[in-house]
Amino acid sequence: MLFFLARRLLAAVPTLLAVLTLVFVIVRIVPGDPALVILGDQATPDAAAALRAKLGTDRPLWDQYAGFMGRALTGDIGTSMVTGRPIAAEIAAVLPHTLDLTLAAMVFGILLGLPAGIWAALHRNRAIDVAARLLSLLGLSFPVFVSGIFLLLAFALHWRIFPVIGSADLADPLDRLHKLLLPAMTLGLVMAAYITRVTRSAMLQSLGEDFIRTARAKGVPHRRIVWVHGLRNASLPIVTVVGLYVGILLGNSVLTEIVFNRPGLGKLIVGALNQRDYTMLQGLMVIYCVLIVAVNTATDLLYGVLDPRVRAA
Amino acid sequence: MRADGAASLTWIGGLLCLAVLLAALLAPWIAPFDPAEQSILDRLQPPGGDHWLGTDQFGRDILSRLLWGARISLTVSLGAIGLAMVVGGTIGLVSGYIGGRLDLFTMQVMDVLLSFPSLILGLIVVALLGPDLVNLVIAIALTAIAPFARIARAPTLSLKERAFVEAGRALGYSHARILFGHILPNILPEVLVMATLWLATAVRVEASLAFVGLGPKPPTPTWGGMTRDGFETILDAPWLAVFPGLAILLLVLGLNMVGDGLRDATDPKLRHE
DSSP states (O other): OHHHHHHHHHHHHHHHHHHHHHHHHHHHHSSSOHHHHHHGGGOOHHHHHHHHHHHTTTSOHHHHHHHHHHHHHTTOOOBOTTTOSBHHHHHHHHHHHHHHHHHHHHHHHHHHHHHHHHHHHHTTTSHHHHHHHHHHHHHTTSOHHHHHHHHIIIIIIISOOSOSOOOOOTTOHHHHHHHHHHHHHHHHHHHHHHHHHHHHHHHHHHHTSHHHHHHHHTTOOHHHIIIIIIHHHHHHHHHHHHHHHHHHHHHHHHHHHHHTTOOSHHHHHHHHHHTTOHHHHHHHHHHHHHHHHHHHHHHHHHHHHHOHHHHHO | OHHHHHHHHHHHHHHHHHHHHHHHHHHHHHOSSOTTOOOGGGTTOOSBTTBTTOBOTTOOBHHHHHHHHHHHHHHHHHHHHHHHHHHHHHHHHHHHHHOHHHHHHHHHHHHHHHTSOHHHHHHHHHHHHOSSHHHHHHHHHHHHHHHHHHHHHHHHHHHTTSHHHHHHHHTTOOHHHIIIIIIHHHHHHHHHHHHHHHHHHHHHHHHHHHHHTOSSOTTSOOHHHHHHHHHHTTTTOTHHHHHHHHHHHHHHHHHHHHHHHHHHHHOHHHHTO
């Protein structure tokens, strides 16, 4: 197990390098001069040259690349062009809000999607199954800002169960949870829909296997067959989807944060877009990359925990 | 029974998509008002009366703006998915056909691209390029290239070992002719099913970008932009955000229903389920 752990962690290093390279390429591949884009109407040749020197875009590409990678790997992702503060500090200040939201949405998605998928698989082709299929299709068709607005209208403005604005006091866990529920539901709804679908098909496949018949023949109780034998063998595709979906959750959290006016990476990114804070955008992309590589590695490790065959391979 | 149920879902989805397509095509003739015409006297009218779906804060007719907005939604997403299909499909075909190290490298690049959340990638690319229609198409296409490359590559790997490809080679056909004349037709159905499903994603991403403020400049009506404008007056006039939101939802749902139905129909594993 220790060997497996070390190997998987090492495997994340080239991926991280590749993703960082991609960030560098995307930011540079875009046609046009970022200095001119940032300055907009106020671009004079002198101002543009000064900004290029400040951004480092006047240096040769390999030099920029080496500098970018070197700094990113030591955790230095630069300073904001607008506020002049270190980007890492700005991100650290709001990251807990986004992580809260993403994790809560994930828990909501799993709590709703897993039982729904299992239920649908056990009642295959019956009314419950069809309803689950329809509802999950509807769920994954909702753009997050639309479901957010609908939920906001229903639960915060009409019934007044939840607060409209979600900037919580991080020190007060109850307040934090109360303001988290509606945004987490919004963000988790699409995830629940995905999990329902994957769970249903994975469970159908795993419940059709020979070892399930053997377990039944041995007289193992139905509940144990479903939740232990069936679910454990269906867990790999489900974990894969949850892992893949974290990236989508992070993307959608931007919209959720706007709708519920919550602080977080999303608000930061939109602020950076509006102020053309080019260095901040690049820094945010690096952070998103690190988060996604971390989640993918964690997913890989979880495979090993769930399935001994993966560990041995 | 099940097959009928699934098929009728596909039909309902198809009708939804067709309705949006007709709305987009016929907008200049069926829209009751000019989508950009402002009228201070008619500000924030609730639905009903002359304005079936009400008016916005500038007194513009919501229904007319929705009909015209369908054009932007469809143009951008069809353009983006078309571009992603051609570029990604070609990458996948060529990479799978040539194989070896090039294939390994290409697929690794695609995996990295795939691991990036499409909305954030789209946000940043549009922000860097500037939000006009062409750039929106490019940005959204970029987020969808990797899946098309993968779906085109997998069957190419096995098809290139088949007898008909070998026969083509023996007859002295060029690689291009084998690839595009003989392998491509075999993988096209899968790619097209995938395109329907990704079209749904493209509509959602386009709307989301417009909601964030990265859509075509006002007064061009876009569904995402209308939702954002409506969101600002949600306490006084909730319908402003609700109608465009519903329009996006129905189009995405329709596309998902069609894509889902087509996938079930073309997937041999599911066919005898």
